[in-house]
Amino acid sequence: MADCLFCKIAAGDIPSNKLFEDDDILAFYDIDPKAPVHFLVIPKRHIASAAALTEADAALLGHIYATIAALCRRLGVGEGGYRVVTNVGEDGGQSVAHLHFHVLAGRSMKWPPG
Numbered sequence: 001m002a003d004c005l006f007c008k009i010a011a012g013d014i015p016s017n018k019l020f021e022d023d024d025i026l027a028f029y030d031i032d033p034k035a036p037v038h039f040l041v042i043p044k045r046h047i048a049s050a051a052a053l054t055e056a057d058a059a060l061l062g063h064i065y066a067t068i069a070a071l072c073r074r075l076g077v078g079e080g081g082y083r084v085v086t087n088v089g090e091d092g093g094q095s096v097a098h099l100h101f102h103v104l105a106g107r108s109m110k111w112p113p114g
């Protein structure tokens, strides 16, 4: 999508600090980290948010979560645990309208989130 920040990052038009990339997804560090480890995982295809997902995206979501688990193991936070968050819409706190999963780790998380 022409005016989408994360489409531009996925295309490499805007640089990012990448952790993992394949044909379908990209994982990169958040520019404004909220935990000692904070990265984002996005589909390269533009999907506005989790609210736009369909049954046809099941394999994509499995791939995203399996990749998150592998990256957390690689970063040494797989055993201690981590949090995966996807904000949806205005009340959900979504500021970039391209589906992304926050992965936060390296400190003890509070519940419920603010």
Ligand code: 5GP
Pocket: 005, 016, 017, 028, 029, 030, 031, 032, 033, 086, 087, 093, 094, 095, 096, 097
């Ligand atoms: P949201 O608020 O939509 O759930 O999350 C958007 C996230 O994208 C925020 O945590 C923000 O710090 C991150 N972000 C915004 N712009 C950029 C950017 O240009 N590069 C990177 N790496 N992260 C960004």
Ligand code: ZN
Pocket: 001, 004, 005, 006, 007, 008, 045, 046, 047, 097, 098
């Ligand atoms: Zn996009």
